[in-house]
Amino acid sequence: MLFRAKGQQDETEEARLSPMAEPTKHEERKGMAANNVLVVSAHAADYCTRSGGTILNLVQQGFSVHVLALTCGVRGESGGYWKNNPEGSYEACSELRKRESTEAAKTLGATIEFLDWDDYPLVIDVERTRYLIKRVLQIRPEIILTHWTVDPTNPDHANTGNAVVMACNSASQLGALPGTPAHYYPNIYFFEPTVPMSEFNKFDPDFYVDISANQEKKMQAIAKFGCQPQLGDFYVHFAKHRAFQARIWTKLNIEYAEGFKRFVPYVGKGLPITVRS
Numbered sequence: 001m002l003f004r005a006k007g008q009q010d011e012t013e014e015a016r017l018s019p020m021a022e023p024t025k026h027e028e029r030k031g032m033a034a035n036n037v038l039v040v041s042a043h044a045a046d047y048c049t050r051s052g053g054t055i056l057n058l059v060q061q062g063f064s065v066h067v068l069a070l071t072c073g074v075r076g077e078s079g080g081y082w083k084n085n086p087e088g089s090y091e092a093c094s095e096l097r098k099r100e101s102t103e104a105a106k107t108l109g110a111t112i113e114f115l116d117w118d119d120y121p122l123v124i125d126v127e128r129t130r131y132l133i134k135r136v137l138q139i140r141p142e143i144i145l146t147h148w149t150v151d152p153t154n155p156d157h158a159n160t161g162n163a164v165v166m167a168c169n170s171a172s173q174l175g176a177l178p179g180t181p182a183h184y185y186p187n188i189y190f191f192e193p194t195v196p197m198s199e200f201n202k203f204d205p206d207f208y209v210d211i212s213a214n215q216e217k218k219m220q221a222i223a224k225f226g227c228q229p230q231l232g233d234f235y236v237h238f239a240k241h242r243a244f245q246a247r248i249w250t251k252l253n254i255e256y257a258e259g260f261k262r263f264v265p266y267v268g269k270g271l272p273i274t275v276r277s
């Protein structure tokens with residue numbers, strides 16, 4: 001389901017879980033699975049702050065990027081809303097977060113889908129994991145961006161990363177969704193855990209993406225998240241930090257970067273070459 005702003009009604013949990021569910025418009029307009037990128041985000045803004053520059057790069061390279069926002073982060077990542085609306089409601093906050101996140105995704109050139117699961121804590125049970133398996137099998141992404149699997153400073157993030165790995169593992173098995181071909185293990189890249197706690201969360205990137213050309217656009221997207229006004233400062237600081245590290249390896253004039261850890265090992269007849277110029 002794409003966001004309701006497109007005039008669609010929310011699906012029931014039953015419909016979401018049905019293996020016979022119709023492909024969404026998102027899948028229909030995808031002719032080439034190898035061009036699909038799936039981003040799985042625990043909360044409303046995570047995908048944008050941690051991988052917004054990379055999403056912009058990928059879209060400009062011809063990839064089609066779809067975001068799955070498991071929750072809107074109403075309980076744990078909407079402090080600005082609750083500060084300004086002490087008498088506010090879960091529903092009103094949720095709708096506001098969806099509007100913000102939809103605007104941000106549009107700025108990045110991605111489509112977005114909200115699952116409306118609850119956050120803090122985000123619990124991903126068997127039924128929800130099966131839904132993720134189904135979406136992987138429908139979208140059949142070449143690349144998945146999601147949360148690092150170790151994040152004691154934010155268990156919602158770690159739960160998401162681990163559920164995505166489990167979903168990809170299951171989706172690669174024939175029979176995961178009867179009547180649907182298995183999907184190969186996509187290239188999973190974990191993005192930054194809770195900033196600025198990367199060391200505490202044992203995250204050391206092995207991939208750096210130069211987002212300098214798209215940093216300004218990424219900041220325009222982050223600015224949509226009025227409920228989290230602190231994000232801009234956090235992620236400018238961190239993008240500079242990752243760029244500082246990336247420059248050590250390339251000597252290129254990288255001003256802003258995003259860091260990732262690769263899950264699926266690289267397989268090829270050659271070896272990946274770090275860009276020098």
Ligand SMILES: [Zn+2]
Pocket residue numbers: 042043046073077157
């Ligand atoms: Zn989050």
